[in-house]
Amino acid sequence: MKLPKVRELLEAIKSLSHRPYTSKFPFKPHQPYPSFRGQPKYDPDRCLGCLACEEICPAEAIAHEDKTSGDIPKRVMIHYTDTCIFCGCCQDACIADHEGIKLSNDWELAFFNRAEAFETIEKELQLCEICGSAIACKDHLKWIAEKIGELSFSNPTLYQSRLKSLGVVDEGIISASKDYSRADRIKILCARCRRETSLTTAPAPVAEEKGT
Numbered sequence: 444m445k446l447p448k449v450r451e452l453l454e455a456i457k458s459l460s461h462r463p464y465t466s467k468f469p470f471k472p473h474q475p476y477p478s479f480r481g482q483p484k485y486d487p488d489r490c491l492g493c494l495a496c497e498e499i500c501p502a503e504a505i506a507h508e509d510k511t512s513g514d515i516p517k518r519v520m521i522h523y524t525d526t527c528i529f530c531g532c533c534q535d536a537c538i539a540d541h542e543g544i545k546l547s548n549d550w551e552l553a554f555f556n557r558a559e560a561f562e563t564i565e566k567e568l569q570l571c572e573i574c575g576s577a578i579a580c581k582d583h584l585k586w587i588a589e590k591i592g593e594l595s596f597s598n599p600t601l602y603q604s605r606l607k608s609l610g611v612v613d614e615g616i617i618s619a620s621k622d623y624s625r626a627d628r629i630k631i632l633c634a635r636c637r638r639e640t641s642l643t644t645a646p647a648p649v650a651e652e653k654g655t
């Protein structure tokens with residue numbers, strides 16, 4: 444018969460006077476260490492909807508959907524909790540001082556239905572005032588305009604966004620015309636419509652024949 448070693452016997456005796464090394468989970472909630480790298484969480488107030496986190500995510504655990512047809516156009520940012528590997532790249536890449544999405548100490552990820560393993564936030568979108576396509580989130584345009592300061596006055600989309608956010612320009616002003624003209628260049632436009640308004644010239648007026 445193999446006898447227990449003295450060290451193991453001493454450990455067993457000592458453990459009688461120690462508190463258990465394991466926690467009482469699930470009867471008592473587990474408290475992770477403060478530096479624990481749990482699943483990332485969006486902060487809807489800090490996130491700008493810029494999509495840098497989606498671009499950088501190595502697990503393709505972040506996606507977005509632009510909803511342009513409702514009363515308020517929105518970008519929905521989606522984080523898939525079942526495919527996330529908690530690497531923290533999204534937090535590192537976040538342009539909002541790494542606060543738009545942050546690793547939390549939330550570790551409890553059990554779910555019954557995998558189709559429900561996602562979290563979302565919504566950000567208001569800015570649409571092109573001519574074609575109605577999505578340009579960027581309003582907070583993102585405002586952030587860029589503030590970041591580059593007076594240089595934003597070289598870009599009508601940026602300075603108009605800034606003026607609208609300050610309440611200087613009416614939020615509700617949009618173009619009623621679907622035709623391009625050079626006067627449209629000072630509107631909030633997508634890249635395609637800006638190119639069209641810059642390159643397309645109005646047809647020259649037909650000269651009236653003399654005597655008619």
Ligand code: SF4
Pocket residue numbers: 483499500501502503504505522526527528529530531532533534
């Ligand atoms: S922690 Fe990593 S895997 Fe998870 S969403 Fe962020 S970048 Fe993607």
Ligand code: SF4
Pocket residue numbers: 489490491492493494495496497520533536537538539542543544
């Ligand atoms: S602001 Fe940060 S969290 Fe929001 S979309 Fe951009 S990178 Fe992602």
